[in-house]
Structure formats: structure tokens, C-alpha cells
Amino acid sequence: MSFDGMFTHAMARELADKLVGGRVNKITQPYANEVILGIRAERKTWPLLLSAHPEYARVQITQIPYSNPAVPTTFTMTLRKYLASATLKRLAQVDNDRVLHLDFAARDELGDDLSLRLVIDLMGRHSNITLVDLNANRILDLIHHVSPDQNRYRLLMPGAQYVAPPVQDKVDPFQDPSRGYRELMKTTELPLAKLLQRHYQGLAVDSAQELAARLQVGDADAAWDAFLAAFDQPTPTITTGAKVAFTATPYQTLAGTDQQYATLSEMLDRFYVQKAEHDRVHNQGSNMIHVLNNVIDKDNRKQKKLARTLAESAKQDDYRIRGEVLTTYLSQVERGMTEVTLPNFYDEMRPLEITLSNQLSPSQNAQKYFAKYQKLRNAVAYVNQQMAENQSELDYLNGIAAQIEIASPKDLEDIRLELQDGGYLKVQKKGKKPLKHKVAAPDEFYAPDGTKIWVGKNNLQNDQLTLKKAKKTDIWLHAKDVPGSHVIIDSAAPSDATLMAAATLAAYFSKSRASANVPVDWIEVKKIRKPNGAKPGFVVYEGQRTVAVTPDAALVEKYRRKPTM
DSSP states (O other): OOSOHHHHHHHHHHHHHHHTTOEEEEEEEEETTEEEEEEEETTEEEEEEEEOOTTTOEEEEOOSOOOOOSSOOHHHHHHHHHHTTOEEEEEEESTTSSEEEEEEEEEOTTSOEEEEEEEEEOOGGGOEEEEEETTTTEEEEESSOBOTTTOSSOOBSTTSBOOOOOOOSOBOGGGOTTOTHHHHHHOOSSOHHHHHHHHBTTOOHHHHHHHHHHHTSSOHHHHHHHHHHHHHSOOOEEEESSSEEEESSOOTTSOSEEEEOSSHHHHHHHHHHHHHHHHHHHHHTHHHHHHHHHHHHHHHHHHHHHHHHHHHHTTHHHHHHHHHHHHHTGGGOOTTOSEEEEEETTTTTEEEEEEOOTTSOHHHHHHHHHHHHHHHHHHHHHHHHHHHHHHHHHHHHHHHHHHHHHOOGGGHHHHHHHHHHTTSSOOOOOSSOOOOOOOOOOEEEEOTTOOEEEEOOSHHHHHHIIIIISOTTSEEEEETTSOBOOEEESOSSOOHHHHHHHHHHHHHTBTTTTOSOEEEEEEEGGGOBOOTTOOTTOOBOOSOEEEEEOOOHHHHHHHTSOOOO
8 A cells, every 4th residue: 555645644643642742852864855853742752754755755653773864964954943842733634635734833042932834745756844934834944945947836945935735626535424435336437446536535546446345345335434434543454465565454455464563653664664774775875886886797797708718718729739730731831821721630630720821931820829829828827816806806796785785774884984995985085084983783683582693784794793792602693605694693502493583584684585495504603713814704614504494574573672571
């Protein structure tokens, strides 16, 4: 399900119950399209995520960890100026549309009252977050500035008068005493789902299809009332079938396995944790990923070229034979000939055609073949060495590319530093001497019995975890023969269940995440060795044991939470 008007209705009620009356105590913008407001209500601070992402626009309370950027954006500073310590007075949806209003009461520097509104437009690529001064109906700032060339209906720039999005000629289904769906059901020109979408505000395709299916079975009035009531008392559900979909209430038209959640926000965290994180990583690390892909492409081309050279070198004996046959029968070769056929004494005197240069003497032609033979002979050892070194670099860079795929935004700085140290990325000089980089802490997980498990998400974290943090008696795990995370069990004698939990994590945080059966090596940390001069993250070991597991995202999320004993 999309974040349509029906889902927005349910979310607005959930958030209003928790947040209205609360006070803003923290404002951050960890990502380009997203703002998080810390709202203190009911003796707890709720991290309210406001996302204007073109694909993942939403409003929810989130528990997904994020990193606060060192330098706040201009929009963040504006929000802090006006909303710091402001009280949320009202949170409401506009006419069952994908628009939410968050109204705040605040004071300016002189102590005068301010009435402010955050307008959240959840409209795909037109999504935006706008701070409006209600007294003057003036835009104070927006997360996305939109010039008149991009939107002729309204100017979305600081200082402009705020104009609401254009009103659609549709009916709010929650405000329809005439029950217009009865007339729609009598129309046969179009499918009922299409008619419902055209008549009512806030129905995405899946919601319209679900409502149409319910109306056409049994008592339509009862089905209508039950459908709307379900969004006032939602049962958040993720349905896993041919596609994975989230809904505020179970949809009978969606085939698959249902997983229900306590709140809409918890469900969205579960649904978006991988999608949003992956998108954030690629947005923040786009330049780094571009450079990395270019180097990998260059090395792949070099490897193919070296392979062609090696294949060519296989002909070295052919050149030697031609040179020796020519030398033996020089008296039968005349200057100016372009080819000659001579008996090959290496092949039972069968005729051998030899190409000649008419600009060279017979002796010089023979020497030319000997020179080619010697050149290719000398090249073999060099090419093999070059191929081995190039393949080693390719394996290393492909490993980093795999780490980016499983990284969270906080891991990117470690990867960036590693690429800079390796000379793949230029160091950005900003005048002052940069502070010593502190490697991000590894992710923490918990086995079913409460045993702590650490997971390194990149090479620097892996080295830090395995070589410094882990005890010699701890258990180390890694997906077999593929790039992946170092996993440490904080125990010298873990249970079988703990070992399988750690192996599941090692398989999930590896390049084999999509595989159904992943072999995972495990061994004591004291048997891990890092060769001198080895690249970050590279270790060797002997005497390991191997288990096979299936990566499972649901189990990974379960292991993030410490079990209640």
C-alpha cells in the first residue's frame, strides 16, 4: 500500500494521540529529505520523522538510529530558530488528502506569541515540508525550494505567501452522509474501483480495489462503515506475497502472509528499514560509489587485457618453431618473399606455412620470430604477477562495494577514510588539520539467551572488532569465501542457538545475503592472524568449522533487541 489519504488518516490519529500537547526539544536533519523532531510528551521524547523523500515520503515516529550531521542545514537552523521549545497544539489531516498540518505555539526573541504551521505534503516527487507563519500567512522556509519555473500554481520560496495545493473535486469518504458509493455501484461503464478513486479523496489503487471488493459482497452500507472504522482503530499489517505491502488494516485483496504490529510507526520502521537505509547510503555516498565503480571497471578492463596477453603468450613455441625451421632452410628462402612453405621437423615433416616480411632478409625474418618468442616468454611471468595483483585489488574493491550495500549511513565515513588512505579518493583539505577519525562502533545484537554479538560493517570496523575489541577466547564468524562482516560472539562456549544466531548475522551481512544456503566459518579469535602489510579487513585462519544457514531479515531485527529473561 502507498502512503495514501486513508493511511494518512490513520497515522494522523496515532500521532495526535501521542504528540499533541508535547514540546519540541530537538531538531535535526540527518538526511537531505528528512527532518526529525524530538517531541517531549507523556514524559518521553518521541522522534517524529518528517520525510519529503520522492519515493518514501511519510510521517511517523521512528526508532531507526541516525547520525546527526556536524554542520546543520539552513532549513534546520530555521526550524530551530522558530520551533525550539514550541508546543504542538494540533496535528490534523487536510480533507483525507496526503497533507498534514502540525500547528505550533511559540514565542519570538521579543517574547511575542507566534502561531506556526509545518505543512507536510506527501506527494511523491512533489513532497515538501514547509514552515509557515500563520499570522502573516508567509513561508519562513522549506526543505525543497521550488522556483516559479517549476510550479506556476504557487511559489514555494521563503518569504512568499503560502498557497495551499490545488483542491481536487473529490469527496472526503469520512464526510459523505449521502453515501455516494451507492450510485457508483449502479454504474457499469467503468470498474467500481476506478469510480471510487475518481469520486473519493485519498484512495490509492490498492485501497480502491479493497473497498470495491468489500462493497460488492453482502451489505454494502455495513461494508463501507466497517472499512472506514478500520482506519480509526487500525491493525497495522505487512503482507508478504508476490510483493511486500503495508496496510493500516488487513486487505483481503492482498495475497500472502500477514504480520501485524502494535503501531503504524513500528510497522513502517520494519518496512522501510532496508529500503530507506539503502537509499540514504547511496545518496550520501554517491561520489564515493561513483569513484569506486570507476576503479572497479578499470580493473576489470585491465584483467581482460592481461588475459588476452596471456592467451597470446601461449603461441610462443609456435614462433620459436617457425624461427628454427626458417634457420634450417635459409637456402630455400629468397628475399622479397611474403610466405614460404617448409617441412616442419617437429611435426613429422608436415608442410608449415610461414609468413615473411618482403622488406627483411631470410635471416632477419628468422630473428624476428625468435624475438617474438623471447618477448612472449619473458611476458608470461610478468603477466601472471600483474593478473594476481590486479585480481587481489578487484577482490578488495568488490568487497568494499559489498560493504556499502549492507552499510548504514554512520558506516560511510569509515569506508570513505579507508578509500582515502588507499589513494582511491582524494582527501578534501579544509584549512584546519582534521581531527583523528574515530571508527564507528560495531552493531550490537543479542542471541536468544542474551549473549552479546558484535557485527563489523566495514573493513576498519572489522579490524577494530577482531584485533582489538574481541577477547582471544571469543568466537569469530564470517561468511565463507565471500566479502562480509566479521562477527564476534562475546562468549568462549556459546550455545548452539547462539552460534546459529551469529551465523545468521554473518550470512545476512555478507555478499550472499540473497542466497538460500550460506556456509559460515567459525573459529576462536586467538586463531585469527593478520598478515603483515595486508589490506584492512583481511585475515587468515586455519582449523575452522563451518555451518550452513539461511539469511533471515526478520531474525536479524529480532536479534537487535535484548531478550527479556
